[in-house]
Amino acid sequence: MYNKSLLSILIGLFLVAFALKKRTPEPTSYIPTPFYRLPVFPTKNDTVALGRLLFYDNILSANNQVSCASCHNSYNAFAHTDHQLSHGIFDSVGTRNAPGLFNLAWQKEFMWDGATHHIEAQALAPLHDPKEMGSNIKALLSKLRASDFYRKAFYDTYKDTIINSNRTLKALAAFELSLVSFESKYDAVKTDNAEFSTQEKAGYKLFKQNCNKCHTEPLFTNGKYMDNNLPIDSSLDDKGRFLVTKQKEDRYKFKVPSLRNLSYTYPYMHDGRFTTLNQVLQHYSSNQNIKNKGKADLEKAIHLSFNERADLISFLLTLNDKNFVFNPAYSFPKKLKDYLIQE
Amino acid sequence: MQHLIFFLLVFMNIGFTSAQLKFSLAHDSLLYIPIRINQEDSVSLLRFYISNIHIEQGRKIIWEAHKKHYLIDFTQNRLATNIVSGTGLENIKKGRLKFTLGVDHKTASQGIGEGPLDPIQGMYWTWQSGYINFKLEGVSSKCPSRKNRFQLHLGGFQKPFRSAQIIELQITGTRANVVFNIHKFLAEINLREAHSIMSPGEKAVSLMEHAKRCFYVQ
Structure with a gap:
């Protein structure tokens, strides 16, 4: 009986390890060393999970109608299709097509012109752009702090309810760095x-x-x-x-x-x-x-x-x-969907 | 009053258990924003970073500030004293005070910072990443811009437009006042042409070099 329980636990651990491995495929020898450390997934509620919530949430925009995923759809390898030029808040049309997001850990600079030098700073660009999200980091933090959902999400991640720009931007970066695509x-x-x-x-x-x-x-x-x-x-x-x-x-x-x-x-x-x-x-x-x-x-x-x-x-x-495009670990998070339905 | 003076006071009084460097503004009209500099110019916002503050004797660092970066703000936060803390100042008789005006390029090339480097401070470019080292806004009749406004947002950490400046000032005695002379700063720049600078480039570097020359020990 005892041996059977032990066996079940071992199988369970193996399945968990396998599932986590599936979530972000390990690059192998022919892939160069990334510039950024790839996220690891020790727990269910990690910064990647928090970043995923933020990435898909319209709360980032001034009018609560535009999220990162609005222009970076997981089913399009996080690119923006159907439009030559990506559009944001109040149907404002930008000047470029939003690029796909994957293997960002191997990029030194971001955006089409490399205007952003670090992945943690990247989200500030669309957040503040009047044609993308039309908001700012201060306003976003106020909204997150006022949200029971995010107070809990930050607590689950950091074991306290401090919500600041460093944690918010690092979480978004962590999710973006987790977008690894080497299974073609x-x-x-x-x-x-x-x-x-x-x-x-x-x-x-x-x-x-x-x-x-x-x-x-x-x-x-x-x-x-x-x-x-x-x-x-x-x-x-x-x-x-x-x-x-x-x-x-x-x-x-x-x-x-x-x-x-x-x-x-x-x-x-x-x-x-x-x-x-x-x-x-x-x-x-x-x-x-x-x-x-x-x-x-x-x-x-x-x-x-x-x-x-x-x-x-x-x-x-x-x-x-x-596998990357249809990886459920990258799609709209169920937790956020459930919360939005209840609200 | 023709000069807007920022004091960096080095208190070495024995009575202080914890000696401090203080950035404070000695100007009565500080209570009123915009700050009137002269007949032509007034300032509505003045903020800048000071980093890596330390005192050297010879090649030896004999004192360092507790924190690496300080955001000095004399307008939005005009009544507050900007304190730079560190221990052991009371034992220092003379030396070279060194600090960086701005955020050094090594720090700027990293990710998002906390405290004074938090992007909520309004000193981080979002359209192009990097810190604004020195932000000065106001009105001058010399500016041909809308409502005669000038906006000098000076930054840039990547070559060839690294703008942070290392400043060295000799201090002697028990007290040294380090002054930033904004009158000199405004008088010696061409606001007719350089009234709106909001990106890294030659103009930003040149103005930061000019700002460096406006610090002195009184």
Whole structure:
């Protein structure tokens, strides 16, 4: 009887450990060391859980109608689809398309132009932007402190009810850092758990020849700011990285986005101008709009035949991580849903 | 009164069990905001960070403030005395007082801070991360801006626009007053052109260098 109980406990512990492991897949040897420490999950009520509540709660916005998830939908790898330019409070339209959120622990800077240098500071940008959440950290803290739900949530996490900006921003950062995506077919191939099809193999070869310099595997970004020769949209005239550095050579440069989960993160480019991958490849096959010939990040067009494009796209689709996108640990938290229903 | 003077008082009276550095404002019109500086200029907000405050003798650090960062605020919090605390001041006869005007770039490159570095203090840029080291707002008839307002939000911690300044001031005797001369600060800048600075850049660095030159020992 005693042995049976012990066995049940051991099985239980194993299942819990397995479930926790599932929640944030462990990166393996082919993945570089992240800049940020990945969150660990020792308890049910950790900072990640608190950050998840905050991430999905409209309480962050001035009118209680916009959350982080409004522009970063889990089912779109936390990107914003359907709109070229993301929109926020009072249907205000911004100037860029919200990027997908995953593998942020491997990013040094955040936003399309790297305006935010640290993940804990990132949430302040949309929170204060009059076109995104139109609020501020002081107002948010007042609302959180007045909320029984959040007083309890902070107590569950920190064992006291102190609600301050440090804890709030760290919790949001913890949830964002937990968004790890390395369970695509590409990853399975890398770990000898799958094989590419003939077409995917051909596409992978083309990728390494033409795309890997900027969309460097295994993160599929080199983390740099580059000008990929997009025609300047005069209605926005978004100068990208230049707005942060004020260096002439940074004009019209944007952070190279990861190609992981790209089926879920359309539309593409910083201003969402392309809806399909074919449009993207069409852009790269054109050698128009090279702004600084001789010094351009992309000097030559990438000419691909119709079949080669199909091969390349076939490979790119192996970068989709369905487990990440549909991971219940990342979706709208039941605890928040139950609270909002009761309220 | 032509000068707005900020005193950094080094109390070394033996009667004090815990000696303190105090940032206080010696200006009667402090009770009234905006603070009238002269016929043309008035100040409605003045806040800045002071970090890594210590006293050196030779190459040796002989005294350090208890906290690494202090937010000095003479307008919103105008009646309060900004206390910089540390122990052992009473034994110091002379030395070099050193501090950083602003938040040093190493601290700024980290995540969100607490206390004076908490973003709720209104000294953190949200559209572009980093601390505002020095914030001065007011009105000047020289400004061609709307309602003649000037807003100088000076910050930036990344190269090539690191703006925090290290200030060194010699102190001797039992008491030293460190003064920030805002009259000099406003008189020697071109408010016709530099009236709205709200991002890191050459102008912010240049004004921070100018602010550094406006501290002196009285």
